[in-house]
Amino acid sequence: MREPSAFWPTVWLALSLVLAKAVHWSLPELTGRRLLEYVTDLGVSAHQDVLFAIAVGLLAQLALRTTARAPRVRRLVWLGFLGLGALSVLYAVASIQIFAFLRSPLTYALLYVAGDMKNMSSSIGSFVTPGIAAGLLGGPVLFILLSRWSANREPPPVTPRRRAIRAAGATLLLVYLVSARQAAAGRWQDRDDHLIVRNPHWELISSSARELLGHEGVRIDVPYPPEYLADFEPAPQPPRPSSLPRPRNVLLYVLEST
Structure with missing residues (x-):
């Protein structure tokens, strides 16, 4: 393998994150207006994902340049970058169902409220559809395969035309992120x-x-006045006339939300 570069793995990571966000949007009608709305919605919803991939790629490229004189360390950095990218793709696929259920990305606060994985295990199984399972398994593998394939390709010669194309691409990317x-x-x-x-x-x-x-902290176990518990006490019942007979049968309904 030639000298590793973070460029193509960053591209594959960004595309993977964008595809994960695309699942949120239904395919549009084949009209100019609907296609434009679809592209706009997808572009706006995925711009932070593209920015995240770029940030990870820049940090990885900096680490690769820093360890250029230590081949073994640079090799570990390269493998770590691929592993981080694969985990990022895995979490992006998992976040599809997380957002569909919570209407929000997963945060520490939501994890704290949930308690632990034992409390959430009963709900996880219902969220893993065949499509999500295929994405969880195939997404990271495809990312690693594409990254290794790109790393083994011989780079094209640098020409003034290619420099101009790169500059134009970087400009368009910046305009996209800002807009x-x-x-x-x-x-x-x-x-x-x-x-x-x-x-x-x-x-x-x-x-x-x-x-x-x-x-930032989420605390539910903070002290509170004892009188606050009165809000959870049952309402007082009116006195029952002693002349009325007691009911012979009682029906108890238990309602549970999932």
């Missing part, structure tokens, strides 16, 4: 699914980091 950010901060705030624009990886990482650093 999508503006759209998400504007009219998208009125949508009931506006939280789809958030990157699920960053939401979980940042909320957990804030909790560990003490900047």
Whole structure:
């Protein structure tokens, strides 16, 4: 394998995250207006995912450059980058059903409220559909295969035309990220699914980091006055006339929400 580069794995990671977000949107009618709405919605909802992939790729490329004189360490960095990318693809697929159920990315606060995986195990099975299971298994594997295939390809020679194409691509990417950010901060705030624009990886990482650093916390076991318990006591019943006979049969209905 030639000198590793984080470029193509970053591209495959970004495409994987965008495809995971595309599942949220139904396929449009084959009309110009509907296709434009579909592309706009998908682009706005996935712009943070693209930004996350770029950030991971830049950090990986920096680590590869830093360890260029230590081949063994650089090899470990490369394998770690591929492993992180595969885990990111796995979590992106899992986040499809998480958002469909919670209408929000998973955060530390939601994990704290849920308690632990034992409490959530009864619900996880119903969320793993055949399509999600295929994505959980095939997505990370396909990412690694494409990344290794790209790493083994001989890079084309650098020409002025290719430099111009790269510059144009970087400019278009920057315009896309800025315009999508503006759209998400504007009219998208009125949508009931506006939280789809958030990157699920960053939401979980940042909320957990804030909790560990003490900047954010969710506490349910805080002290409270004893009189607050009175709100949960049953309402007083009116006195029952002694002349009325007691009922012979009692029907008890137990309702449980899932």
